[in-house]
Amino acid sequence: MKFNVLTLFPDMVMDSLNHSIIGKAMEKGIIQVNSINFRDFSDSKHNSVDDYPYGGGAGMVIQAQPVLDAYEDLVKKEGTSRLIYLTPQGKTFNQAMAEEFAREDQLTFLCGHYEGIDERIIDSIVTDEVSIGDFVLTGGEMAVVLIIDAVARLIPGVLKNNTSSEHESFHDYLLEYPQYSRPEIYKGMSVPKVLLSGHHKNIEIWRREQSLLRTYKKRPDLLPFANLTESDKQFLKK
Numbered sequence: 001m002k003f004n005v006l007t008l009f010p011d012m013v014m015d016s017l018n019h020s021i022i023g024k025a026m027e028k029g030i031i032q033v034n035s036i037n038f039r040d041f042s043d044s045k046h047n048s049v050d051d052y053p054y055g056g057g058a059g060m061v062i063q064a065q066p067v068l069d070a071y072e073d074l075v076k077k078e079g080t081s082r083l084i085y086l087t088p089q090g091k092t093f094n095q096a097m098a099e100e101f102a103r104e105d106q107l108t109f110l111c112g113h114y115e116g117i118d119e120r121i122i123d124s125i126v127t128d129e130v131s132i133g134d135f136v137l138t139g140g141e142m143a144v145v146l147i148i149d150a151v152a153r154l155i156p157g158v159l160k161n162n163t164s165s166e167h168e169s170f171h172d173y174l175l176e177y178p179q180y181s182r183p184e185i186y187k188g189m190s191v192p193k194v195l196l197s198g199h200h201k202n203i204e205i206w207r208r209e210q211s212l213l214r215t216y217k218k219r220p221d222l223l224p225f226a227n228l229t230e231s232d233k234q235f236l237k238k
């Protein structure tokens with residue numbers, strides 16, 4: 001899968017992604033991240049990309065020209081794809097969106113900076129507006145890193161065990177069950193006996209119940225969206 005990122009700070013994106021699991025996936029060519037500095041497309045004398053907002057007000061606004069020219073160049077080279085603008089005004093990113101994005105062959109992200117971008121960019125090329133939460137960052141770079149990380153780990157071959165993302169929190173709107181590793185007893189705290197039993201069916205039941213219980217306690221707002229069986233509902237009634 002290919003991720004294109006239109007940004008003023010390509011190194012911020014690449015340096016953050018170039019580690020651990022995502023770094024290895026890039027090295028193996030399972031995912032490609034193509035970070036493009038749209039300043040390189042500025043037709044102004046000093047390669048400037050921002051100017052004062054019409055109507056006055058604080059800060060600077062990223063102009064349409066460098067972004068639209070960078071995008072046109074990208075389309076010539078890579079073809080078209082969804083163009084996702086990172087903005088606090090967008091739909092809040094979640095696991096369902098990560099799963100939807102992971103089904104695409106290619107995605108393009110646009111990072112704003114300063115006070116934001118000229119609205120005509122949104123009107124002409126943006127297909128999706130996505131936020132990472134109700135707070136304001138200085139730029140879209142950290143947001144795109146977070147989204148690429150969440151999407152990339154769903155691509156087959158990125159995680160060692162492809163099924164590990166299937167039981168994780170938010171998949172099917174349930175939080176993941178508790179996890180334990182060696183030793184069996186640490187500072188007087190024991191691992192639940194069922195996990196040591198080797199009885200796969202009982203482990204599966206325990207994990208499902210823990211998952212339901214945790215979601216009920218920590219994120220009850222998710223439960224109405226979860227795909228609950230009759231026995232799940234019975235368990236939650238107890």
Ligand code: SAM
Nearest residue numbers: 086087088112115116131132136137139140143
């Ligand atoms: N003036 C804009 C507003 O009030 O909607 C905020 C601009 S913000 C300072 C600069 C850039 O950071 C935005 O263009 C966007 O790309 C990015 N950004 C800020 N907060 C974000 C968030 N919560 N999610 C995604 N991107 C964000």
